[in-house]
Amino acid sequence: MSIRPDPFPQSKQQERISALEQTRRKDRRNLKMANAMLCGVEAMNKANTRADILDALSDALKDAIGAHEVTVIGDVAEGMFGVPQSRPTVLHPLRTQPALTPDIFDWFARHRQIKNLSICRAPAAGLVSARSKGSLISAPFRREGGQMLVVLCWHPSVDYFDTDKAKVLDRMTVMMSHALRGIRTDDRHALLASVLENAEVPVMLADPADQGSAVVYVNRAFEALSGRTLADAMGMQFITDRFRPGADLESMAAAFAAGQRGRYRVWNSRKNGAPFLDEISLTPIRDTFGSLRYMLATHTDVTEQAQTLEVVHQLEQRIESAMEAVSSAILATGADGEVLYANTAMHRLLHELYGTEMRPHQAIATFVKRVEDCAQNLELTCSDGAVFLIRSFDSSEGGHVITGTDVTEIKRAERELKQRAAAMDSTTEGIAIVERSARIAYANPAFTRIFGAGPPSSILGRKWCDAFLAEDVARLSVEVRPKVESLGFAQIEMRAHVDGKNLTFEVCVTRIDDKMRIVVVRDITRRIEYEDARASFDKKLHDFEKNESIGRLAAGVAHDFNNLLAVINGHSALLNERTAPDKVQLYSERINAASSRAAKMINRFLDLGMSADNQSMIDLRNLMSESQDLLRSALSAETRFTLDLDDAEMEMLCYPSDLLRVALNLVQNAQDALGGRPGQIHQCLKRFAGIDLMDLPLAIGSIDPEQAYARYTVEDSGSGIPADVLGRLFHEHCSTKGQRGSGIGMMAIAEIIRSHEGAIRILSQEGHGTRVEIFLPLSDYSVTRISDEDIGSVRLDGQLILLVDDDAQVAESIAAFLERLGAEVSICLHPDEALEAIKEDPGLWSFLVTDYNMPGQNGGQLAQAAKSADGDLPIVIVTALARKLSDPNLSEDVISALLGKPVDLNTLAHLIAQHGRVLPPPQP
Numbered sequence: 001m002s003i004r005p006d007p008f009p010q011s012k013q014q015e016r017i018s019a020l021e022q023t024r025r026k027d028r029r030n031l032k033m034a035n036a037m038l039c040g041v042e043a044m045n046k047a048n049t050r051a052d053i054l055d056a057l058s059d060a061l062k063d064a065i066g067a068h069e070v071t072v073i074g075d076v077a078e079g080m081f082g083v084p085q086s087r088p089t090v091l092h093p094l095r096t097q098p099a100l101t102p103d104i105f106d107w108f109a110r111h112r113q114i115k116n117l118s119i120c121r122a123p124a125a126g127l128v129s130a131r132s133k134g135s136l137i138s139a140p141f142r143r144e145g146g147q148m149l150v151v152l153c154w155h156p157s158v159d160y161f162d163t164d165k166a167k168v169l170d171r172m173t174v175m176m177s178h179a180l181r182g183i184r185t186d187d188r189h190a191l192l193a194s195v196l197e198n199a200e201v202p203v204m205l206a207d208p209a210d211q212g213s214a215v216v217y218v219n220r221a222f223e224a225l226s227g228r229t230l231a232d233a234m235g236m237q238f239i240t241d242r243f244r245p246g247a248d249l250e251s252m253a254a255a256f257a258a259g260q261r262g263r264y265r266v267w268n269s270r271k272n273g274a275p276f277l278d279e280i281s282l283t284p285i286r287d288t289f290g291s292l293r294y295m296l297a298t299h300t301d302v303t304e305q306a307q308t309l310e311v312v313h314q315l316e317q318r319i320e321s322a323m324e325a326v327s328s329a330i331l332a333t334g335a336d337g338e339v340l341y342a343n344t345a346m347h348r349l350l351h352e353l354y355g356t357e358m359r360p361h362q363a364i365a366t367f368v369k370r371v372e373d374c375a376q377n378l379e380l381t382c383s384d385g386a387v388f389l390i391r392s393f394d395s396s397e398g399g400h401v402i403t404g405t406d407v408t409e410i411k412r413a414e415r416e417l418k419q420r421a422a423a424m425d426s427t428t429e430g431i432a433i434v435e436r437s438a439r440i441a442y443a444n445p446a447f448t449r450i451f452g453a454g455p456p457s458s459i460l461g462r463k464w465c466d467a468f469l470a471e472d473v474a475r476l477s478v479e480v481r482p483k484v485e486s487l488g489f490a491q492i493e494m495r496a497h498v499d500g501k502n503l504t505f506e507v508c509v510t511r512i513d514d515k516m517r518i519v520v521v522r523d524i525t526r527r528i529e530y531e532d533a534r535a536s537f538d539k540k541l542h543d544f545e546k547n548e549s550i551g552r553l554a555a556g557v558a559h560d561f562n563n564l565l566a567v568i569n570g571h572s573a574l575l576n577e578r579t580a581p582d583k584v585q586l587y588s589e590r591i592n593a594a595s596s597r598a599a600k601m602i603n604r605f606l607d608l609g610m611s612a613d614n615q616s617m618i619d620l621r622n623l624m625s626e627s628q629d630l631l632r633s634a635l636s637a638e639t640r641f642t643l644d645l646d647d648a649e650m651e652m653l654c655y656p657s658d659l660l661r662v663a664l665n666l667v668q669n670a671q672d673a674l675g676g677r678p679g680q681i682h683q684c685l686k687r688f689a690g691i692d693l694m695d696l697p698l699a700i701g702s703i704d705p706e707q708a709y710a711r712y713t714v715e716d717s718g719s720g721i722p723a724d725v726l727g728r729l730f731h732e733h734c735s736t737k738g739q740r741g742s743g744i745g746m747m748a749i750a751e752i753i754r755s756h757e758g759a760i761r762i763l764s765q766e767g768h769g770t771r772v773e774i775f776l777p778l779s780d781y782s783v784t785r786i787s788d789e790d791i792g793s794v795r796l797d798g799q800l801i802l803l804v805d806d807d808a809q810v811a812e813s814i815a816a817f818l819e820r821l822g823a824e825v826s827i828c829l830h831p832d833e834a835l836e837a838i839k840e841d842p843g844l845w846s847f848l849v850t851d852y853n854m855p856g857q858n859g860g861q862l863a864q865a866a867k868s869a870d871g872d873l874p875i876v877i878v879t880a881l882a883r884k885l886s887d888p889n890l891s892e893d894v895i896s897a898l899l900g901k902p903v904d905l906n907t908l909a910h911l912i913a914q915h916g917r918v919l920p921p922p923q924p
Contacts (some may be wrong), residue, residue, distance in 0.1 A: 029164075033164075037060060041060075044060075047183070054176070057176045073150045074150070104123075111170075202221040204233070205285075252266060264279070281298045329403065334397065339695055340399065347360070351363075353683065406626065427444065427519065430520065431443070434517050434518075437463075442456070450498055452498065484511050559707045595615055620712070621650055626661065642892065645685050651751065652710065652778050659752070666772055667683075670770070673716050675740040684712070700759055703759055708777070709778060717769045799913075803828070821909055832856070853879065863875045864889040877898050
């Protein structure tokens with residue numbers, strides 16, 4: 001009997017049992033993975049946000065394949081529409097991650113299965129996982145929009161992930177992508193609905209499947225446009241009688257029925273019946289299977305746009321007409337070289353260039369080729385000499401626009417400008433064109449020489465004023481810039497150091513526009529030197545004339561002064577103990593009157609020799625009345641000399657010495673006009689309103705109608721002035737006296753009157769005498785003067801007066817007069833003693849009366865020092881010259897008055913009574 005072999009040997013059975021166990025374990029693992037995958041898919045489908053989906057994916061992979069960590073990276077932000085980000089991003093887990101570069105992300109764009117991270121040479125693997133050991137597996141997935149997602153799983157064991165786990169990772173990655181897409185689709189639908197409702201464009205949805213294409217939706221913008229609400233529009237047919245019939249309406253109805261896109265303009269009407277031009281854009285809305293679901297229509301009110309287009313069309317026609325009317329030639333070509341437009345001027349230019357030798361299209365082609373071959377602008381000269389500048393511009397459509405501008409006049413202007421530039425470069429005057437900031441944009445060689453520089457280009461960009469002295473530059477901001485801004489130009493004299501010499505320049509700055517200025521400088525050094533020399537010569541000539549006048553007066557003044565001394569001496573001899581009391585008063589009054597006349601004569605004589613550096617406020621009546629004795633001294637004994645004075649005050653701020661010289665010159669000229677014969681010279685001083693003098697013909701100056709004037713007239717019965725001389729009487733060296741005259745008298749008078757802003761009128765007839773009228777502007781206020789009633793009526797009781805004069809006899813005579821009026825007077829013969837007395841007891845003295853010319857310090861210095869020691873002390877200065885403004889110490893805040901010598905004691909007493917401090921009586 002044969003023995004059958006065992007079909008399942010022991011070894012085979014063990015192998016099959018082992019295989020079954022492996023299969024069972026594999027099935028259990030696969031089941032576990034399948035359950036984990038199902039749970040993950042279910043969790044992802046239930047998720048409402050991207051974060052929930054990624055968390056569900058992570059949990060599922062950890063359960064299914066045993067991953068310890070799950071990381072998701074992507075090149076997009078998983079939002080509504082997947083807007084690409086600027087760099088790759090770690091989407092899960094949400095924690096601080098290292099920066100991902102495109103190179104790292106691209107490395108994971110392929111499936112990666114790294115069994116041992118410690119020996120992996122790719123830095124991207126460890127950087128993303130933040131692990132240096134274990135195993136890593138990744139699965140990329142490219143989505144519909146081209147975006148990339150990568151899921152990475154890490155396990156601390158080496159060689160942990162196998163092929164089955166990799167397949168599970170791939171499937172879960174796909175499931176995750178589908179879940180994300182569902183989230184995005186829901187969000188997209190909600191967003192689109194919101195956008196549609198809140199869009200500013202009016203939108204209407206109509207159902208083409210419904211009979212009559214009923215409207216199913218309108219947004220708020222449509223309600224605002226048409227006045228129809230959603231309730232009004234629901235069920236309304238898309239094509240209704242609210243549209244005005246026309247070709248566009250028929251085309252739109254056909255497109256709507258066919259479910260085609262299109263844009264149409266039809267006249268529509270609002271709910272209130274108002275018509276408007278409606279631009280309707282149709283868009284078919286289809287489902288994923290391509291079936292037509294809705295027709296979307298957007299509405300736009302283009303009524304104004306259509307009107308604007310009509311205006312634009314009219315403007316285009318006008319522009320075309322204007323292009324035909326302009327002198328410039330214009331040619332436009334398309335991208336293919338086709339001529340789109342050529343105006344009449346271009347045809348004329350082509351005819352001038354090519355004549356009739358070529359056909360028009362050949363001439364245009366040749367012309368265009370010539371322009372294109374020229375890299376720069378082209379200048380063409382026609383047979384008639386006209387020059388055209390040809391320029392080519394690329395159009396936005398790829399074609400060209402060629403213009404030809406007649407630049408014949410510009411070329412001529414360029415030649416003229418070059419000639420002018422050459423003239424500017426060759427002139428001796430410095431010329432510069434500068435920016436508003438004073439920086440030089442152009443300078444000719446003459447201007448450059450002021451800088452001491454080389455060629456003009458070497459000073460470009462520098463400030464033009466840098467060439468001049470700093471103290472003169474500092475004046476520009478005050479004297480030049482304001483005038484340039486307001487008037488457009490300004491002129492100033494400035495100094496510069498050039499070639500070792502100090503030169504003076506006349507600088508004129510003129511505004512060209514808001515940004516540029518032109519500066520012209522002229523060397524006036526030699527002119528100034530000449531003017532200085534001429535002024536010095538004129539001064540010497542004037543001094544000679546003045547000295548001549550004074551010399552002519554000297555004899556007369558000496559004669560009259562001796563007569564006055566004779567009166568004084570004679571009556572003084574009659575005064576003795578035997579003189580009757582009534583005669584004493586008479587003789588004293590005559591002595592006083594003679595002394596007063598002598599003082600006035602001497603003061604006016606001194607005035608005549610003084611310089612005219614300072615002004616004084618005087619009454620012209622006093623000046624003329626007190627000068628009569630002096631003026632009479634210059635006349636012949638046979639000349640009748642008279643003066644008429646107006647009663648009205650005639651106060652004037654003037655130079656008394658100048659006016660006295662004018663009067664003396666006119667009186668001497670009148671005496672000379674008498675020719676040694678008996679005659680009459682009459683003076684008149686009268687006040688006039690300027691408005692009453694406006695019609696007078698004047699030889700010098702003008703009249704202000706709002707100003708009051710004093711008219712001083714000198715009229716003689718002499719020979720008169722010839723008519724040919726009268727017109728040039730005030731010119732230099734014009735004289736009617738022949739060899740005896742210097743010819744500067746009337747010229748000097750004119751200068752003096754001009755300096756006082758006055759005017760001159762001359763009336764003369766040969767053989768019948770001459771009348772000269774001087775008009776002087778008067779001041780608006782008058783000086784308070786002591787009335788005759790006040791003189792001699794004051795008392796000085798309680799006044800303690802400090803009197804300073806280095807002449808003891810003068811001081812004692814003044815003191816005696818003041819003490820007779822009740823004052824107490826203390827005399828100091830030296831100013832230092834007076835200052836010491838004031839400093840010892842400030843406030844003690846009622847009044848200070850001091851002479852001006854004294855040893856040690858003058859009266860002005862004493863007054864200033866006394867005012868510093870006793871600020872309220874009233875002060876009167878007594879001086880022979882009575883020039884208040886010549887000493888800065890003699891200001892109105894320092895002294896109360898300035899009196900001339902010999903001092904009028906009554907006036908002095910009145911001033912003390914008016915300004916003196918009354919001291920309290922001493923305590924018993």
